[in-house]
Every structure is written in C-alpha cells, then in structure tokens.
Amino acid sequence: MSNDSTPGPQPGDFTEQLRASTTGLGLVWAQTTDGVIGKDGDMPWHLPEDMAHFTRLTSGHPVIMGRKTWLSFPDKYRPLPGRTNIVVTRQEGWGQTAEAEGALAVKSLDDALLESQFAPGHETVWVLGGGEIFAQTVDVADVAVVTFIDSATEGDTYAPELTYEWKLAASEPATGWLTSASGTRYRFTLWRRTETK
Numbered sequence: 001m002s003n004d005s006t007p008g009p010q011p012g013d014f015t016e017q018l019r020a021s022t023t024g025l026g027l028v029w030a031q032t033t034d035g036v037i038g039k040d041g042d043m044p045w046h047l048p049e050d051m052a053h054f055t056r057l058t059s060g061h062p063v064i065m066g067r068k069t070w071l072s073f074p075d076k077y078r079p080l081p082g083r084t085n086i087v088v089t090r091q092e093g094w095g096q097t098a099e100a101e102g103a104l105a106v107k108s109l110d111d112a113l114l115e116s117q118f119a120p121g122h123e124t125v126w127v128l129g130g131g132e133i134f135a136q137t138v139d140v141a142d143v144a145v146v147t148f149i150d151s152a153t154e155g156d157t158y159a160p161e162l163t164y165e166w167k168l169a170a171s172e173p174a175t176g177w178l179t180s181a182s183g184t185r186y187r188f189t190l191w192r193r194t195e196t197k
C-alpha cells in the first residue's frame with residue numbers, strides 16, 4: 001500500500017544514480033530543444049535545478065573547459081569548488097594572467113586529458129564545454145549528460161550532435177517533463193556512446 005508521506009523519485013535521486021553509474025570521459029551540458037547552449041558568452045536561461053544537478057554530478061571530479069566557458073562563470077564562482085578546473089587555451093602565458101587565477105591552464109585537449117588523470121576523482125572526468133570543446137571531444141567521450149530545456153530561446157552556440165552511435169540510456173522523467181519552481185520545463189538525460197573509440 002502506498003504511503004502518501006513517502007516522497008516519490010526526486011530529480012536529485014537521478015543525479016545520484018548518474019554519479020554512481022558513470023566513469024570515463026563525460027560531457028555535460030544543458031540545451032534547448034533546438035540545441036542552443038549559449039548566447040553572448042552566457043547561458044540564456046536561469047534554471048537553479050539544473051545548476052544543482054550539475055554541481056552534484058561534477059563535484060569531486062576534474063573538469064575540462066574552454067577559456068570562454070571559464071570566463072562565462074562569475075568571478076566569485078571561479079574556480080568551481082571541489083574540482084580541478086582545467087582550462088584549455090592556445091594563448092601562451094594566459095595561465096599567468098589574473099583572469100586565470102584558480103585554473104590549471106593547458107595548451108591542448110590532449111594536455112587537458114593527461115592532466116585530468118593526476119587530479120582527484122579522475123575515474124570520471126567531466127567536459128563542461130563550450131561549443132568548441134564539445135565539438136572536439138564528442139567522438140572520444142563515453143557518456144553525455146544532457147538537460148533538455150523546453151525553450152525556444154535563440155543563441156549563438158550549439159550542442160554537439162549525438163550521432164547514431166549514441167544511445168539514450170536513461171531519462172528523468174521517463175516521458176514528459178519536470179517543472180522548475182520558475183515554471184520552466186526540463187528533462188535530465190544520460191546518453192552512452194556504443195561504438196568503440
């Protein structure tokens with residue numbers, strides 16, 4: 001018999017399941033149904049539930065991002081706490097600038113992946129984007145955790161295409177949408193790449 005006081009599955013439970021079931025190289029992003037992930041150097045939405053999911057998912061693991069994504073975080077949130085923040089740039093000496101404070105700056109994605117293996121929690125490494133970095137890592141990643149946002153907002157930066165080799169492994173909810181306190185509808189998903197690298 002069901003007990004009305006017992007809460008059903010919560011979005012946070014799904015995040016914990018993902019934490020427990022993902023290893024290797026993961027991509028994590030939020031996108032509109034049209035694939036928009038960014039606009040004017042920022043994300044064109046505010047979804048605290050997704051931020052909580054992102055923080056919980058990636059905490060304790062190294063994170064890799066492009067310089068522009070690093071700079072998209074407000075100063076007070078950089079570096080992302082509890083994670084080795086590896087930032088990719090082709091600019092010589094950028095790592096010594098004030099805006100790089102707290103980042104481990106590297107000159108290539110290969111160097112980023114190498115550095116990640118010396119960081120705490122390296123059994124799972126999360127690529128945080130943005131568009132340029134996702135495009136260069138989608139073919140070597142093992143998993144992708146994608147939040148779909150039911151929004152038609154326009155943007156200038158797009159998610160990578162998850163081609164035939166990517167299969168949907170889990171979704172919260174299984175059908176339909178979750179609804180944010182703000183009214184925005186969203187869905188958490190897990191994708192796995194099935195082809196060998």
Ligand SMILES: NC(=O)c1ccc[n+]([C@@H]2O[C@H](COP(=O)([O-])OP(=O)(O)OC[C@H]3O[C@@H](n4cnc5c(N)ncnc54)[C@H](OP(=O)(O)O)[C@@H]3O)[C@@H](O)[C@H]2O)c1
Pocket residue numbers: 028029030031036037038039040041042043065066067068069070072088089090091094106107108109128129130131132133134136157
């Ligand atoms: N919705 C989401 O989940 C999400 C997640 C992340 C980001 N975003 C959004 O995405 C946008 C930023 O994405 P973006 O595509 O413009 O930039 P990005 O991928 O964050 O960073 C691009 C920069 O990374 C460096 N870079 C790229 N490839 C490299 C390589 N192979 N080797 C060395 N350095 C390399 C270059 O830095 P230098 O120019 O210094 O050489 C390049 O300018 C923002 O709007 C952000 O808010 C959204």
